[in-house]
Amino acid sequence: MFADPAEGPGGWLRTGDLGTVLDGRLVVTGRLKDLIVVDGRHHYPQDVEATAQDAHPALRRDRLAALGVPGGTGERVVVVAEHVRTTTLADLDVPAVTRAVRAAVSARHGLRLADVVLVPPGTVPRTSSGKVARALTRERYLAGAWTEVSP
Known part of the structure; x- marks a missing residue:
């Protein structure tokens, strides 16, 4: 501007x-604050999210967040994703969903995901305009809000 x-x-x-x-x-x-920087390469979270949500049909469209979080030698990438409403976490093959997301993001973006967390529908926070609230999702992830949700 x-x-x-x-x-x-x-x-x-x-x-x-x-x-x-x-x-x-x-x-x-x-x-700028949402940009994920890994090994000097910039990644838009919405690009990673689009790849992740297409990786497995058990993931809800537009109900996930790709985040950069602090790691030992730089930023690590995490995906927090809601599963579809037609199933429960207990009924999902969580390792298969996680593998699919990791493989898709690796193939498309050359990124190794540090964590993929599956959460129940309605869990990923949204802004008043309906967009994913990445900053709040990052805060909750770093606070350990979902450590017991998915293996």
Whole structure:
């Protein structure tokens, strides 16, 4: 967004949004704070989420979050995903779902997932506009909210 040069370097207002210019128009592609950086490569969480949700039919569409969390030597990638409403966690082959998600994300993005957590429907927090609340999901994951949910 254009602003007074006093607002920031080059006359840009620092909003935290990421974007690009496409066909002469500014297109917002995400938020800087949500960007996942692993080994110097940037990954958009929504791209990882799209890959993960297509990996297995037991996962609810648009009800999962890909997160960067602190690790020993840098950021690690975690996926927290709700399972479909037509089954229970006990009825799922959780290791098979986890393997499918890990394999899909590895093949498509070259990322090794540190953790895949399956949670009941309605568990992944949403914003007031219905989007996945990644920051709150990250906080809950780091606080250990789902350590007993999936193996």
